[in-house]
Amino acid sequence: MDRSSSDALGARAGEGAEPSVPPDDPAGELAPGRRLALDVHQRLRAMILNGELPPGSVVPQAAMARELGVSRTPMREAFRLLQEEGLICARPDQRARVRAVDPEDLDDVYGTRIVLESLAVTVTAPTLTAEDLDRMADALRRMRELADTGGVDDWHAVHKEFHRIPTQAVGVHMERMLASLAEQSERYTRLAHLGGPVSCARADQEHEALLTALRAHDPAEAVRVLARHFARTGLSMLADLSPEYEPRSTRTGLAMVIGGGFPA
Missing domain, CATH: 1.10.10.10 (Winged helix-like DNA-binding domain superfamily/Winged helix DNA-binding domain)
Known part of the structure; x- marks a missing residue:
């Protein structure tokens, strides 16, 4: 060629x-x-x-x-x-x-992402600088602008950038795992057409809450916000794509991270 x-x-x-x-x-x-x-x-x-x-x-x-x-x-x-x-x-x-739409795979992706990304945020939070947090704020601003203009592809790229910053202190191996999970999550969110006004508004509030917790140097709250954010996203997609499926991995991952105990 x-x-x-x-x-x-x-x-x-x-x-x-x-x-x-x-x-x-x-x-x-x-x-x-x-x-x-x-x-x-x-x-x-x-x-x-x-x-x-x-x-x-x-x-x-x-x-x-x-x-x-x-x-x-x-x-x-x-x-x-x-x-x-x-x-x-x-x-x-x-x-x-x-790969076809597989509710078990989607459930595993979000259960795993809740646990691993919560660990990555816990490791990274103490290392974040004011410049890092300003980059997150700028990414959040751009996500809002793109949501208004309908720039779906660009929104997903900036969304990944936003979530990458509070996990940036992890090693290469975990970085690759997080990137793979983010790719699979993006595929499912696109297939589920998540992006209506209610969904976007709630996601925006959760992103803002994550940034606020990190600015307040409260990694425990940041992890709680993040875990609930991923759980809500995964559970919403499962309810839409396969309402009969019981999302055990997502619910268990959430319970592990926020300390609410394990589902029966």
Whole structure:
């Protein structure tokens, strides 16, 4: 593939999305093959998140490689990254598919996210500077503006930035796990079309409460706000997508974090 094709793919891949994995080379010295694989990954990820590749659809490597004008090697690496993020599933000798809506998976994602992100906030809160909190406030302001203008893709990008700041002190391994959970959460929130006036207003209040607790140097309150925020989001989606499902993981994670005991 010539340079112009590669540049065009990179431009398309970056629309409305940022890499879900930390950069392997902050200095910008990635090998061309690795850079291309990440560009392909971003493009496919965007297609999954925006519904261009809907849940359950087959994603054939060879056909996608031809469509995007790349070889099979970067396509295989892109597929590997998508599998790690839980966006596609593939068994040996079978074609990959976009993961279908699975209430058990959604429940596990939010139960795990409640526990891990609460730990990350507890670790990070004492290290946050005034500049960090100002960055959170700026992200919250931009989220409000984007909610008013309907910039869904940009809102999700800023939303991830907002939640990343109060967890930034964790190590690389946990950072990757949190990024993967955030990706899966975003996919479900998009599928559930969460974004009505009531939902947005409540989420905004919870984001403001999280920032207020961190400014007050009250990590315990910050964790309570965060845990309830994720629980409300996950439980709302489960009620909408699968009202008959009993969300044990989400409720148990919430009980563990806020100290309300374990569900019977």
